[in-house]
Amino acid sequence: MNRKLLLATSLRTMSRHKLRTFFMGVGVTVGVATLLATRSLGGGFEQALLEKVDRMFGLSSIMLNDGGGGPGSFKITDLEAIEEQIAEVVAWDPMLVVGGRELKYQDINRQVTIYGHSERGEEVWNRGVVEGEYFSVDDSASAARVTLIGTRMAEALFGEESPIGEQILLDSIPFFVKGVLEPLGIDPHGEDRDLDVHVPTATVMRRLLNVDYITSAKVLVSDPAIVEETAERIASILRQRHGILEGEPDDFMMFTPKFIRQRVAEASRALKVYLPAAAVVVLLVAAIVISSIMLVAVRERFAEVGLRKALGATDGAIGLQFLAEALAVSLASGLVGVLLGFVAAKIIAAKMGLPTAIDMPTIALAFAAAVVVGLLSGLLPARQAARLDPVEALR
Amino acid sequence: MMHLRGISRSFERPGEERLDVLKGVDFDVDSGEFVAIVGPSGSGKTTLMNIMGLLDRPDAGEYELAGQPVSDLTAAEMARMRNRTLGFVFQQFHLLPRTTAAENVELPLIYSKARETRSRAIEALCRVGLEDRLTHYPSELSAGQQQRVAIARALVNDPEVILADEPTGNLDRSSGEQVMGLFAELNDNGATILFITHDEQLASKASRVVRFEDGHLLTQSN
Numbered sequence: 127m128n129r130k131l132l133l134a135t136s137l138r139t140m141s142r143h144k145l146r147t148f149f150m151g152v153g154v155t156v157g158v159a160t161l162l163a164t165r166s167l168g169g170g171f172e173q174a175l176l177e178k179v180d181r182m183f184g185l186s187s188i189m190l191n192d193g194g195g196g197p198g199s200f201k202i203t204d205l206e207a208i209e210e211q212i213a214e215v216v217a218w219d220p221m222l223v224v225g226g227r228e229l230k231y232q233d234i235n236r237q238v239t240i241y242g243h244s245e246r247g248e249e250v251w252n253r254g255v256v257e258g259e260y261f262s263v264d265d266s267a268s269a270a271r272v273t274l275i276g277t278r279m280a281e282a283l284f285g286e287e288s289p290i291g292e293q294i295l296l297d298s299i300p301f302f303v304k305g306v307l308e309p310l311g312i313d314p315h316g317e318d319r320d321l322d323v324h325v326p327t328a329t330v331m332r333r334l335l336n337v338d339y340i341t342s343a344k345v346l347v348s349d350p351a352i353v354e355e356t357a358e359r360i361a362s363i364l365r366q367r368h369g370i371l372e373g374e375p376d377d378f379m380m381f382t383p384k385f386i387r388q389r390v391a392e393a394s395r396a397l398k399v400y401l402p403a404a405a406v407v408v409l410l411v412a413a414i415v416i417s418s419i420m421l422v423a424v425r426e427r428f429a430e431v432g433l434r435k436a437l438g439a440t441d442g443a444i445g446l447q448f449l450a451e452a453l454a455v456s457l458a459s460g461l462v463g464v465l466l467g468f469v470a471a472k473i474i475a476a477k478m479g480l481p482t483a484i485d486m487p488t489i490a491l492a493f494a495a496a497v498v499v500g501l502l503s504g505l506l507p508a509r510q511a512a513r514l515d516p517v518e519a520l521r
Numbered sequence: 522m523m524h525l526r527g528i529s530r531s532f533e534r535p536g537e538e539r540l541d542v543l544k545g546v547d548f549d550v551d552s553g554e555f556v557a558i559v560g561p562s563g564s565g566k567t568t569l570m571n572i573m574g575l576l577d578r579p580d581a582g583e584y585e586l587a588g589q590p591v592s593d594l595t596a597a598e599m600a601r602m603r604n605r606t607l608g609f610v611f612q613q614f615h616l617l618p619r620t621t622a623a624e625n626v627e628l629p630l631i632y633s634k635a636r637e638t639r640s641r642a643i644e645a646l647c648r649v650g651l652e653d654r655l656t657h658y659p660s661e662l663s664a665g666q667q668q669r670v671a672i673a674r675a676l677v678n679d680p681e682v683i684l685a686d687e688p689t690g691n692l693d694r695s696s697g698e699q700v701m702g703l704f705a706e707l708n709d710n711g712a713t714i715l716f717i718t719h720d721e722q723l724a725s726k727a728s729r730v731v732r733f734e735d736g737h738l739l740t741q742s743n
Contacts, residue, residue: 131631142619433615436576437674438604438632440597516576520615 135447136454143423150419151459153412154499158463159470160405162484162492166471168397169483175390180383182313184252185350188357189381190364191342198339199368199377205343208363214356217346219243219250222330222337229323230295231283238323240296242330242340250344258290258305261326265304269328272304276320280306297334301325350383357382409499416452416503424448424511431511432519445512452504453497460496464489522552522682522713523573528582530568542568544736545582550715552681555708557724558717560733566717567686569733573715574607574684575599587681604633608675610685610716614667616659616674622646623655626674633678645673649703665696672703676712683707685716689723701726 140147183189192200202220209215222242229236245261248254255274265272273294280289280303289303310319331337347356357380368377424431431444439447468484475482530543542565550556558566571577572584575591584591587606594602603609608629616625626642635641646655649669659667668688675683685704689697701723708714708728716727724730732739 138620429615430617433617434628434632435600436574436603436609436615437629438600438678440600440632442597443600443632517571520576520611 132446132450133454136451139451140455140458146419146423147455150416150455151462153408153415154456154459154496155463155466157405157409157412157499158460158492158496159467160408161402161495162464162467162488163471163474164397164401164405165488165491166467166482166484167474167480168394168399168401169485169488170471170475170480171397172390172394173483174480175394176387178311178313179386179390181252182310183383183386184346185383186347186353187250187383188345188347188353188360189342190345190360191379191381192339193377193379198337200341200343201339204364204367205345207367208345208360211363212356212359214348214352215345215360216348217246217250219247219344220327220340221247221342221344222327222335222340223342224330224335227297227323227334228295230298231292234283236282238296238321240330240334241322241324242327243324244327247324250346253308253310255305256308257288258303260305261324265326266328269332270326271299271301271329271333272326273301274305274307274322274324275303276307276318276322277309278318278320279323282321296323296325299333353382354384406495409495412456413499413503416455416499417506420448420452420503420507421510424507424514427511428514428519431514432516435514435516436520441512444514445508448508448511449501449504452507453500456496456500456503457493460493460499463496464492467492522554522587523548523550524583524585525549525569525573526583528569528572528579528584530565530572530577530579542736543572543579546736546738548731548738550682550713552713553708553711554713554715555705555726555728556715557727557730558715558733559719559721559724559730560739564733565736566733570684570686570715570717574609575603600632604629605678606681608678608680608683610668610671610675610683610688612687612690614659614664614671614691616667616670618659621656621658622651622662622670622673625659625670626677629674629678635678642673642677645677646670648676649673663696664692665699668692668696668700669703672700676707680712682713682715685714687717687719689718689720697723 190200205218205220209218223239225239227238227240229238243251243261245263245266248260254260256277258274260274261272264270273296275283275289283289283294284292289306292303293300294303295301307320307322307324313319325334327340331340345360347353361376361380364378365376370377434444471482471484525546525548528543528546528548529541531539531541533539546569548569558570560566568577572579573586575586586602589602591599617628623639623642623646626645627638630638630641643652643655646652649672651666651669651673654662654666659670662670683704688700692700697720704714704716705726718724
């Protein structure tokens with residue numbers, strides 16, 4: 127039998143046994159659709175996360191956090207020393223982050239985390255204001271009682287009204303709202319950054335906590351290419367200043383873009399690897415289903431196989447016919463699966479505001495999976511049919 | 522055309538006694554003969570025809586078909602001879618369901634990788650008088666018509682031998698006679714015809730009647 131006829135025969139068998147074909151194909155369709163959708167969404171999710179991280183963090187940034195030594199070890203003077211000794215450090219923003227503070231406005235009470243930022247926060251974090259003004263040098267110098275709030279916080283407190291110049295209470299201390307921060311959405315930690323409350327770092331130190339330390343700082347380096355080596359130089363300056371002996375652990379933590387990208391990749395692995403792996407399991411089950419349905423079909427078609435042999439079909443031709451049928455079913459349902467997966471990925475991505483990354487390799491992978499399923503599931507029934515004794519079959 | 526010497530065939534089922542169905546059968550059929558095989562049920566007629574039709578191999582004995590010793594043939598060569606040299610007609614017709622008459626007749630041509638399979642199938646259906654039933658499904662045809670489709674399928678590849686196992690067993694008398702008429706016509710055109718029957722009257726239309734009993738060929742009479 128030539129290839130065209132083999133295909134025609136397979137398609138005819140499929141159309142004559144629609145229900146059977148449906149049950150054989152549904153597993154492949156679901157598997158391929160899941161594979162494609164999860165791979166696409168996983169790619170899109172990672173892409174979106176990286177874009178957000180790049181925007182929030184930047185490629186030439188180093189994040190410093192206190193740690194190990196407990197609070198109090200990390201000082202502004204540390205950062206001044208770093209800036210003095212490393213010419214490639216172009217800017218830095220000292221931060222003091224405190225959670226569980228009370229925000230009060232009229233009859234609204236909220237627990238908030240207060241982020242202390244310097245006037246350089248706008249540049250260093252690439253996040254300015256959409257309304258009002260950012261912190262000034264004077265605000266830092268005088269530990270001014272001013273605050274910047276996120277767009278959703280502004281809406282929660284003031285509704286449609288402009289919050290600029292309004293007074294709110296933070297830990298019972300009055301603050302004037304100076305600006306509304308650019309929207310940022312949910313950060314990779316799951317925090318809604320549009321509910322932020324920012325206060326000058328100096329104000330948090332002197333008026334809210336009365337401490338002389340900070341909790342963290344972000345440092346900008348002149349060139350993304352030298353971030354990692356600059357981080358090492360910063361570490362050695364900090365170790366020296368904190369009097370840490372060789373062999374002892376750091377009393378601070380450092381995050382570089384490379385490290386953060388690794389974490390993002392780990393986070394999106396669930397979508398990019400584990401879910402597609404689940405889809406592969408579905409496909410394997412689909413192969414078993416096709417195989418067993420076809421084995422039953424071979425028994426049902428005993429007479430047909432016997433007759434075809436009597437009419438001159440070789441064992442190879444019979445085997446090929448069953449293999450072609452399995453392949454045709456899985457390819458057809460694979461095609462439906464690709465379409466379904468494509469549409470599903472688009473819909474889910476649109477609802478979640480994610481880009482989809484449907485690339486040719488992913489589609490090729492999904493299709494290859496369908497072909498493998500077809501071949502695997504067709505092998506056993508094909509062998510069974512080819513080996514059938516025509517005398518037995520025609521009885 | 523066909524020469525059988527000392528052909529034996531026995532079947533063994535687990536838990537049952539060995540059943541010797543053919544006990545050293547010698548049988549010769551010349552080219553162009555029209556042979557009827559008669560005998561009681563279980564006498565081995567069908568087993569003999571299966572061996573002659575290359576659907577089964579004997580346990581012992583020599584069989585030569587169209588000058589070829591069958592024992593030398595590979596499975597693929599046997600398939601090729603079933604396709605080109607032999608044509609089968611069965612008691613139960615064995616037409617593919619949900620497949621038109623023309624498509625059913627086309628089947629042997631597909632396995633011989635022939636060209637213009639459709640027009641040759643239509644030609645064969647014309648020869649059995651079913652030119653107006655080409656696109657009918659078996660379920661839409663009478664038993665006699667179905668058997669004529671099966672005969673068209675048997676003759677479509679111009680085989681030298683047609684083997685028919687009780688071809689009229691499921692037909693009424695007039696349809697049966699129609700089928701026998703077709704066989705006679707094919708025989709006139711040079712085909713060798715062997716058929717099994719229980720009907721002495723139909724057997725008498727053959728040029729030779731062979732009687733089978735208990736795994737032996739009893740008489741070869743005209």
